[in-house]
Amino acid sequence: MKALLFAAATLVTPFVTSSAHAGDEPMLEEARKVATSLPPKMLATLQAEIDKSGPAGAIPVCKDMAPKMAGKVLQETGWKIKRVSLKTRNDVRATPDDWEKAALEDFDKRAAAGEPPAKLEKGEKIGNEYRYVKALPVQPLCLNCHGSADQISADVKAVLKEHYPNDRATGYSEGQIRGAISVRKPL
Numbered sequence: 001m002k003a004l005l006f007a008a009a010t011l012v013t014p015f016v017t018s019s020a021h022a023g024d025e026p027m028l029e030e031a032r033k034v035a036t037s038l039p040p041k042m043l044a045t046l047q048a049e050i051d052k053s054g055p056a057g058a059i060p061v062c063k064d065m066a067p068k069m070a071g072k073v074l075q076e077t078g079w080k081i082k083r084v085s086l087k088t089r090n091d092v093r094a095t096p097d098d099w100e101k102a103a104l105e106d107f108d109k110r111a112a113a114g115e116p117p118a119k120l121e122k123g124e125k126i127g128n129e130y131r132y133v134k135a136l137p138v139q140p141l142c143l144n145c146h147g148s149a150d151q152i153s154a155d156v157k158a159v160l161k162e163h164y165p166n167d168r169a170t171g172y173s174e175g176q177i178r179g180a181i182s183v184r185k186p187l
């Protein structure tokens with residue numbers, strides 16, 4: 001039934017962009033569900049680690065646990081999931097491709113025009129794939145590792161310098177868009 005509904009939806013709407021509402025397309029809903037499954041887990045784990053061992057001790061959560069969780073999502077759902085940014089910390093993992101870059105630039109424009117960053121998303125069927133990105137706004141907790149120089153402790157700075165010589169992901173303030181969660185799946 002789900003497949004049938006989807007087939008019908010693709011006939012009527014060959015692709016759906018950010019203006020789509022829940023229910024417009026099963027693929028959009030599925031992508032949104034996958035993309036929103038990880039950030040709350042990451043946030044809770046980051047907070048717990050920061051409470052336990054300080055921000056420097058929480059760096060492995062972003063560095064090692066995030067890709068592990070992504071691997072698990074791929075295994076369980078068939079969706080590839082990653083994080084991308086216009087100002088990367090890990091340029092190997094998080095450099096956006098052209099489609100992601102255009103979406104991120106559009107998110108920045110729309111946020112500057114007053115749209116709430118947490119609502120920014122884009123879903124689109126491209127060729128034989130469905131792709132979806134959702135903005136990741138900076139929350140107070142993120143500033144420990146992505147804020148201005150005076151918000152980042154000396155030990156965090158030292159670890160970042162050691163692992164990320166090309167780090168461009170500092171100097172953010174609360175509410176700005178740090179990047180996006182990007183998911184894709186063959187149709």
Ligand code: HEC
Nearest residue numbers: 055058059062063083085088089090094142145169178179
């Ligand atoms: C304890 C330090 C720390 C905190 C807190 C933190 N991050 Fe990060 N963040 C990192 C590190 C380290 C990386 C690089 C991960 C890697 O190697 O893939 C990273 C990478 C990212 C990336 C991937 C893009 C890139 O630049 O490489 C995004 C997006 C991101 N963080 C968003 C956030 C958001 C949003 C928050 C707050 C909810 C946050 N981070 C909190 C340390 C942190």
